[in-house]
Amino acid sequence: MSSQTCWWSRALILSVFLMIPLCKASLLVAIINTEPLDGNSAEVRAHFSVIAPLPCPSLLNSVCNDGNSSCIAHAVPSPQQGGQPSPGWCVRQWQKTIPSQHSSSITLGSDVGVVLSTRADLSTRKDTRKVNQSPFSALIPPIRVNTNCSRDIPLSVYDLDSDRVRCRYARDDLGECHGNCPQHAFLLLDEASCILRYKGGASEGQYSVKLMVEDFPVPTPFVQMEEKAFSSNPIFLSIIVENKSPDCSALPVFVDESPDANAIISVLPYDEVKLNVTIRSEAESVLEMAIAGPPSLYISPLQNAQESEKSVSLAWVRGPNDFSRLLSICFTANTESVQSEIRCIWLQQRPMNDLPAGTELSCANNTMSLVLPISTMTDLPLDDLQLNDPSCAIFHNTTHVTTNFSLSSCGTRTVHYGSALVYTNTLRSTGVPTPITRRPMLILPLACQITEGQVEGPRYKITMPKEEKVFGKVSFWLEFHRPGEGPLGNLTRTATFRRYSREARVAVKEVNRLEQLDLYVFSNSSVTRAQLLMQGCMESETEDFSGASPIVENSCKRDNKSLEILVQTPQIKVYRLNLAQIKTVGDTMFVECTVSLCVTTQVTDKCPGPCDPVDPNVLVTSFLSSNYTVRSGPVLLLEREVETTTAPTTTTPPTTTTAAPTTTTATTTVATTAANTTASSASKRSSSLAAGLIIVVFPLVFLCLLH
Structure with a gap:
């Protein structure tokens, strides 16, 4: 042949x-x-x-x-x-x-x-x-x-x-x-x-x-x-x-x-x-x-x-x-x-090898525990083992390696995989093997998974925390100030805008009459790390918002109507409105904004940016609130003191709270109404994790050079 x-x-x-x-x-x-x-x-x-x-x-x-x-x-x-x-x-x-x-x-x-x-x-x-x-x-x-x-x-x-x-x-x-x-x-x-x-x-x-x-x-x-x-x-x-x-x-x-x-x-x-x-x-x-x-x-x-x-x-x-x-x-x-x-x-x-017999990973309440037999791991450098956070304790004797840590500590990360919430960490060797010692290395991914679906054994319902548990008591309001005035007047006088094309910036250089107005959007969530997210703002000549048109779109689309002024406070957004491009016929307008709040699960993480969509199939390390609608009273567009509407703040289901107008100086404080009360678009961790845990243990990688 x-x-x-x-x-x-x-x-x-x-x-x-x-x-x-x-x-x-x-x-x-x-x-x-x-x-x-x-x-x-x-x-x-x-x-x-x-x-x-x-x-x-x-x-x-x-x-x-x-x-x-x-x-x-x-x-x-x-x-x-x-x-x-x-x-x-x-x-x-x-x-x-x-x-x-x-x-x-x-x-x-x-x-x-x-x-x-x-x-x-x-x-x-x-x-x-x-x-x-x-x-x-x-x-x-x-x-x-x-x-x-x-x-x-x-x-x-x-x-x-x-x-x-x-x-x-x-x-x-x-x-x-x-x-x-x-x-x-x-x-x-x-x-x-x-x-x-x-x-x-x-x-x-x-x-x-x-x-x-x-x-x-x-x-x-x-x-x-x-x-x-x-x-x-x-x-x-x-x-x-x-x-x-x-x-x-x-x-x-x-x-x-x-x-x-x-x-x-x-x-x-x-x-x-x-x-x-x-x-x-x-x-x-x-x-x-x-x-x-x-x-x-x-x-x-x-x-x-x-x-x-x-x-x-x-x-x-x-x-x-x-x-x-x-x-x-x-x-x-x-x-x-x-x-x-x-x-x-x-x-x-990376492929994973089989785990030693007797390996146990368990999750109870808000902790993860590991018991790892080491009888088959000859020459494993036990003193070099660590979790994602090296400061967390790893214990060992002649037969087992053990560790117990909180799901919110030791570098544990939160992963959203489809509809499941997964807590992950990795036990690994830190030393570098050499051809002389030929000492093995250990890489062992650890994962505890929570799902809302049916699992083996009893059925459990994962309950998500109420929004108030995550964000505290929440209220929102709008204020309007001339450039260089108001609570951030020093900042808006020499404003730094979110970067847009040159054409968009040119539109707001000249100031004649009341051609410019700064829109402030506030939240006073009791959680200091909460960040305000903008979905967009509309303006209308009538209070019922018939024939409304956008003035801030998704907080990221550039046009000649508004530019975002960058501020350091996460619960405040400021926009420079170019009134010359807002085609209102009368002397007043009404403004409605859709807002939400975000809190990251870890201080080092970031909430979605102004143009970032939220995809539930991707790792999302943040909690999002429901969307809220915030409406102003009549905003006077003439060059004089502005009649404004003040209303008490509320977080009740969709209702409109109306108050009698009062007279202030170039400021509008308005009511907060819940636009919808549906669940957040990002999953939230259950307060009773033990009820719905599925333990997922991936095999370890047992590497030995020159094997």
């Missing part, structure tokens, strides 16, 4: 048909990553990631409809989406265990398909004495290039065995093309660095390319191995060539704290990864940040950072999942004419 025949006898061959309609744009990106199964299996777990054009195809009854019980469709409520190229795109992901010599015809919403092949050598390697790990390819967002501008497109790849990774075009003679392997004169592939180079000169249109990613052994003088690929995994790309005459040298660039390309972040169970990506574009405004990542990746709306800069915040919590050990997050910025470089980072889900 020839060596080539032996290769195919040991290889896993998979042909996948990815289908989309002819009436829609063709598939944009598709990758398949594979992982060997535990044991001596002749199967692999294949992870499929596809970027398809809108409307987003459904995974329901489409990718797991062949009776394969191992198939898992990673359906999410809101798939990751982008708008460029038109008509937009979305990410779809699923996985399936595939036997060797297997082929699948998968329909994803239509009749037109792209055939992809992958193969993995499942024999034991000579150098590592283990089954090979296939290389991973990152799912990059759709690629846009301009007909006249050259461009390098890096294909981010990674290999857990530290093999040499190369990329090549798919070959028909190896059964990888299935009659369709287009190659284009305007594309060059650097096989060693896996960089696809667009030389320019292509006509406007959409072009596809099929590539294979392969891993090769690293030469070593101790083990002689044949120079051939262990495995091959596919990448399918559609390249959109546009003709919009941009400045080829003026691409958007990533700045500040944006992650470096190909950075690797190690993630333990219930760790949260937080990233900020900032892009600067001098020539054109950035329309979107196109991002492709794992399911449940939180992506904030595009925010204004500084002039010519925009940013997004990303967050991902590692909960229980069936994803691959390596997960990519790739991002690029799109303007009307150009696209920035594409960057990718990798999240490595």
Whole structure:
């Protein structure tokens, strides 16, 4: 039998048909990553990631409809989406265990398909004495290039065995093309660095390319191995060539704290990864940040950072999942004419070994307790063990390690994972092992979980604390002052505004008559760490607010009607109103603001910013109150003393409290009414934690160098 025949006898061959309609744009990106199964299996777990054009195809009854019980469709409520190229795109992901010599015809919403092949050598390697790990390819967002501008497109790849990774075009003679392997004169592939180079000169249109990613052994003088690929995994790309005459040298660039390309972040169970990506574009405004990542990746709306800069915040919590050990997050910025470089980072889900028999983690009331047998942990440096907070005590004798700590101490973190509330800490060794001592290291994630759903054993209802328990007695009011007057007159006289575009600032430079007025929003929560959050303000010429129009929108949208003045007091917000842009006919107006309060669970954490949405699927270390509506009395807009309305403060359910008008000097104090009494959008910790605890213990990582 020839060596080539032996290769195919040991290889896993998979042909996948990815289908989309002819009436829609063709598939944009598709990758398949594979992982060997535990044991001596002749199967692999294949992870499929596809970027398809809108409307987003459904995974329901489409990718797991062949009776394969191992198939898992990673359906999410809101798939990751982008708008460029038109008509937009979305990410779809699923996985399936595939036997060797297997082929699948998968329909994803239509009749037109792209055939992809992958193969993995499942024999034991000579150098590592283990089954090979296939290389991973990152799912990059759709690629846009301009007909006249050259461009390098890096294909981010990674290999857990530290093999040499190369990329090549798919070959028909190896059964990888299935009659369709287009190659284009305007594309060059650097096989060693896996960089696809667009030389320019292509006509406007959409072009596809099929590539294979392969891993090769690293030469070593101790083990002689044949120079051939262990495995091959596919990448399918559609390249959109546009003709919009941009400045080829003026691409958007990533700045500040944006992650470096190909950075690797190690993630333990219930760790949260937080990233900020900032892009600067001098020539054109950035329309979107196109991002492709794992399911449940939180992506904030595009925010204004500084002039010519925009940013997004990303967050991902590692909960229980069936994803691959390596997960990519790739991002690029799109303007009307150009696209920035594409960057990718990798999240490595660290594997956990089995816990020693007799390990116990228990949660009672507001504490977490651990009993860890150490009979199987020879030479474990017991004096070097610590929790997140090194000052917390760890006890040990010749047989066990024990610790007991409060859920609010020792560096314990709070994670919101879906509807569950999880308290996490980590017991770990702090010493650095060396080849001389070969001492092992311990990394043991600890987690106690609270859920409102049904759990094994009795059913429990987790009761959330009343709002007054969190925020104390609450009241709100509004005041209006001329710039440079009022309780913060020294600050507003030389105000520092939240950074907006130059156009927005110019609108409030000139002061004539009463063209400017400062709106103060106050809260007097008895909790000193409570922060005031603004949902927005409306103005109306009538007290019933018919025909009202916004003057402060979400506390972050810039326009010519208002600018936020930055103050240091967390329970006060101040806005400079440009009355020249508020088109009132009469001499008075009424103002209504929607507000809420926020308290973080830890002093070092921050409440959501003025443009940050609250996503319950992401780590949220804060409590939010209900939304409250605050209305002013009539605000006089003429250059004289202002008649104002004063009313007693109330926090009762939705009612309006009215009081007779009184006369003061340029100040309006108004009533507070509860706009709604629904539960907060962030979960709150129960006062009786023992009633609903589910104990979740993740296995430890027992590392020994040179093992």
